Amino acid sequence: MSELLQFNLCLLAFNCFALAKFNHYRDVFKTRPSQKQSQQFIIVAWISILLSLLLCVVERQGYGVLLFCGYMALSVLLLMIFYSFKASWVKYISAVNVTLLLLSGSYIAVI
Amino acid sequence: MYAQSINKAPTRNPLVRLKMACKANVYALCVISRFSAAIVGGYVFTAVFTSLLSLILPLSKSDAVLLSVSLTILIYSCVFIWVFAIKSLKTVWITILLTSSSCFLSIALLKGWL
Amino acid sequence: MKENFFRSMTWMHTWVGLLVCWLVYLVFFAGTVSFFRDEVTLWSKPELHSISKPPAEPIRIAQQREQITNGIAYLANTAPDSSRWRISLPTTREPQLVYAYEKPRAEGSKRFGGWQTYIINPETGEATAQPRDSKGGNFFYRLHFDLHYLDARTARYIVCFASLFMLVALISGVVIHKRIFKDMFSFRKNKGSRSWLDAHNVSSVLALPFHIMITYTGLITLIFMLFPYPALTAYEDGLKGLFNDVTPTNIRTKSSTQSAPLVSTDYILDQVYTNWQSADLTSFSIRDPNKASATVTVRASTADLVKDQTPTMLFNAVSGELMAQSAQELTTSEVIYDSMTALHTGRLANPLLRWLYFLCGVAGCIMIATGCIMWAKRIRERMKKDQTASFGLKLVESLNLATLMGLPLATCAFFIANRLLPVSTVQRADKEILAFFITWLAVALFTLFKRAKMQWYLLAWLNAVACISVPLINALTTKGNLVSYMLNAQWALFSFDLVCLVCALLFILQAKKLRTQLSPPAPNTRSNRVTKPPLMEQKG
Numbered sequence: 185m186s187e188l189l190q191f192n193l194c195l196l197a198f199n200c201f202a203l204a205k206f207n208h209y210r211d212v213f214k215t216r217p218s219q220k221q222s223q224q225f226i227i228v229a230w231i232s233i234l235l236s237l238l239l240c241v242v243e244r245q246g247y248g249v250l251l252f253c254g255y256m257a258l259s260v261l262l263l264m265i266f267y268s269f270k271a272s273w274v275k276y277i278s279a280v281n282v283t284l285l286l287l288s289g290s291y292i293a294v295i
Numbered sequence: 296m297y298a299q300s301i302n303k304a305p306t307r308n309p310l311v312r313l314k315m316a317c318k319a320n321v322y323a324l325c326v327i328s329r330f331s332a333a334i335v336g337g338y339v340f341t342a343v344f345t346s347l348l349s350l351i352l353p354l355s356k357s358d359a360v361l362l363s364v365s366l367t368i369l370i371y372s373c374v375f376i377w378v379f380a381i382k383s384l385k386t387v388w389i390t391i392l393l394t395s396s397s398c399f400l401s402i403a404l405l406k407g408w409l
Numbered sequence: 410m411k412e413n414f415f416r417s418m419t420w421m422h423t424w425v426g427l428l429v430c431w432l433v434y435l436v437f438f439a440g441t442v443s444f445f446r447d448e449v450t451l452w453s454k455p456e457l458h459s460i461s462k463p464p465a466e467p468i469r470i471a472q473q474r475e476q477i478t479n480g481i482a483y484l485a486n487t488a489p490d491s492s493r494w495r496i497s498l499p500t501t502r503e504p505q506l507v508y509a510y511e512k513p514r515a516e517g518s519k520r521f522g523g524w525q526t527y528i529i530n531p532e533t534g535e536a537t538a539q540p541r542d543s544k545g546g547n548f549f550y551r552l553h554f555d556l557h558y559l560d561a562r563t564a565r566y567i568v569c570f571a572s573l574f575m576l577v578a579l580i581s582g583v584v585i586h587k588r589i590f591k592d593m594f595s596f597r598k599n600k601g602s603r604s605w606l607d608a609h610n611v612s613s614v615l616a617l618p619f620h621i622m623i624t625y626t627g628l629i630t631l632i633f634m635l636f637p638y639p640a641l642t643a644y645e646d647g648l649k650g651l652f653n654d655v656t657p658t659n660i661r662t663k664s665s666t667q668s669a670p671l672v673s674t675d676y677i678l679d680q681v682y683t684n685w686q687s688a689d690l691t692s693f694s695i696r697d698p699n700k701a702s703a704t705v706t707v708r709a710s711t712a713d714l715v716k717d718q719t720p721t722m723l724f725n726a727v728s729g730e731l732m733a734q735s736a737q738e739l740t741t742s743e744v745i746y747d748s749m750t751a752l753h754t755g756r757l758a759n760p761l762l763r764w765l766y767f768l769c770g771v772a773g774c775i776m777i778a779t780g781c782i783m784w785a786k787r788i789r790e791r792m793k794k795d796q797t798a799s800f801g802l803k804l805v806e807s808l809n810l811a812t813l814m815g816l817p818l819a820t821c822a823f824f825i826a827n828r829l830l831p832v833s834t835v836q837r838a839d840k841e842i843l844a845f846f847i848t849w850l851a852v853a854l855f856t857l858f859k860r861a862k863m864q865w866y867l868l869a870w871l872n873a874v875a876c877i878s879v880p881l882i883n884a885l886t887t888k889g890n891l892v893s894y895m896l897n898a899q900w901a902l903f904s905f906d907l908v909c910l911v912c913a914l915l916f917i918l919q920a921k922k923l924r925t926q927l928s929p930p931a932p933n934t935r936s937n938r939v940t941k942p943p944l945m946e947q948k949g
Contacts, residue, residue, distance in 0.1 A: 365742070
């Protein structure tokens with residue numbers, strides 16, 4: 185379950201990095217992002233990517249770093265595919281992403 | 296960097312003819328020279344430099360060797376890129392030869408070969 | 410070289426990359442398959458499919474003592490005079506228990522005689538049918554650095570230099586790709602060589618840490634061949650001295666002819682378990698059994714530590730005393746060196762990380778493939794209408810088609826041969842390999858006389874058919890198939906078949922894409938060959 189949490193954090197981070205960019209934001213929401221929104225996206229992205237790395241390292245040290253690199257590759261691949269070929273799906277993907285993130289997070293918190 | 300000027304008069308002197316042939320292919324020769332500086336020169340430099348490193352690192356023998364061996368590739372690739380980044384071929388060759396031989400000399404001194 | 414740093418790096422990236430791209434593609438391809446070396450080997454020996462996975466840790470470890478004791482008894486009965494015995498214990502990736510002894514060496518020869526192996530089903534303790542002769546995943550593993558037909562040493566030098574070029578190309582690639590994070594997610598479709606450039610960038614950026622890591626550590630695994638000099642200067646006896654220093658369990662006692670009884674295995678195992686509580690043993694081997702010089706080597710698994718050197722203990726097999734054991738605490742330099750090897754081999758990886766490794770490896774293949782296609786496309790786009798292609802361009806295009814499309818086809822041929830060749834064939838394993846190379850050669854010859862889009866299209870279909878036929882033939886010739894694997898939770902075999910089907914799907918997509926460009930006589934003369942052929946045709 186912690187793997188799911190780490191991966192979702194990583195995916196969220198890259199998603200936010202992408203949305204912070206003018207082109208990608210416009211493709212998804214059809215409006216322009218304000219300066220402030222972009223900044224907020226970047227802040228969220230950095231927090232969540234560092235959190236993901238932190239969780240990986242705390243849990244499994246060296247092995248965790250390797251996993252983290254793999255998560256990054258997988259998230260960028262997924263986002264690249266969606267942003268270039270199915271920009272309209274990004275909204276739903278993000279929703280699924282956040283739901284899974286919350287679910288796995290709360291699962292770990294409870295157990 | 297390119298070959299020096301060559302006598303204009305056609306001549307039978309083989310040396311001059313060789314030079315002329317060189318001038319015609321000067322670009323190709325430069326490329327070959329640069330690649331060999333990168334591959335062979337880089338290899339020689341890395342070999343002597345890491346050997347020196349394995350002698351002077353203040354660690355136990357096996358640790359010094361393992362550490363310097365782990366660094367070889369880093370050094371080699373840096374030299375490789377440096378060779379292509381520097382404009383003058385002459386500088387490249389002179390630097391490689393000088394540094395390699397000085398490293399080699401230091402090894403020879405340390406090991407007492409001289 | 411050129412006017413400025415940026416230009417010279419671009420120049421270098423292009424040429425250094427082009428020079429070795431096909432070889433590096435082969436190395437990456439074979440390496441990516443080798444991440445699943447044990448799984449592929451298992452797939453290629455259907456006789457072992459009925460052995461179920463060993464139980465989880467505490468029970469597995471509890472069984473090990475009994476398995477070892479039985480093994481020694483079995484080997485003492487079967488081959489008391491052999492010079493080496495080995496017992497390989499079941500692991501999660503290799504479920505079978507193996508008893509092996511060395512076949513008698515040729516008269517006066519010092520060369521290792523090869524192993525005679527007995528595969529035991531750990532559940533029943535009975536020997537299973539001898540599995541078919543096949544190299545399976547080991548073929549790809551050796552191909553990865555030995556290139557098969559070449560002399561191993563030469564091949565390794567070649568692979569070393571190719572990887573060095575690759576590393577240089579990677580570093581210069583980072584330098585020249587200035588907007589590396591800026592357009593990380595963008596992929597411009599249908600833009601000719603622009604799209605290829607984007608595909609090249611995306612596939613390299615998304616796994617950049619992996620690419621650099623795998624190339625660097627790959628060179629480190631062969632480093633003592635490439636750069637033996639530090640060891641030669643520091644040690645009087647060179648590499649041998651270093652290895653003896655680093656691996657204390659390396660000591661070899663002189664063989665004696667005097668016979669002496671073996672100490673009881675329990676005595677040795679007791680010592681092992683007092684030293685390492687709950688050690689997960691992987692192998693137990695005896696050199697010179699029943700001789701006065703007999704030694705026992707016990708190896709345990711490293712679990713998921715980033716560490717390649719297996720924990721090892723060496724015992725005197727007559728007196729039972731501990732002679733040497735691998736260092737428990739490594740020094741910093743040892744950790745650096747050892748972890749690099751571990752990172753490269755990926756033996757530490759659990760299924761999740763293994764799949765991520767695989768994904769990154771596929772990204773590497775795509776990076777190389779798109780790189781060399783892009784080179785050819787750019788030259789084509791720059792050519793004037795009446796110009797004919799130069800020899801160099803033709804050569805590059807031929808090599809592109811032959812390697813990029815030929816290698817997956819050859820891989821399929823290897824797996825199909827594995828299922829279709831009669832089990833009793835003499836030198837069966839070599840024939841499978843022959844099938845691999847003949848297919849590849851056939852594709853190469855095919856590309857010699859034509860390599861237009863039509864040939865890409867044909868080969869894409871051929872590849873798709875081959876990929877589908879692998880699981881199909883598997884289902885027809887063995888007892889298992891995709892569905893039964895799923896029902897029996899044989900996930901290694903299931904994913905193998907699934908990966909074949911996914912590859913087939915990707916090849917069909919590629920063929921479809923190529924077809925749309927083939928059919929209409931494009932009104933625009935501007936190049937509109939745009940597909941990004943999915944060159945991710947690994948087998949898992």
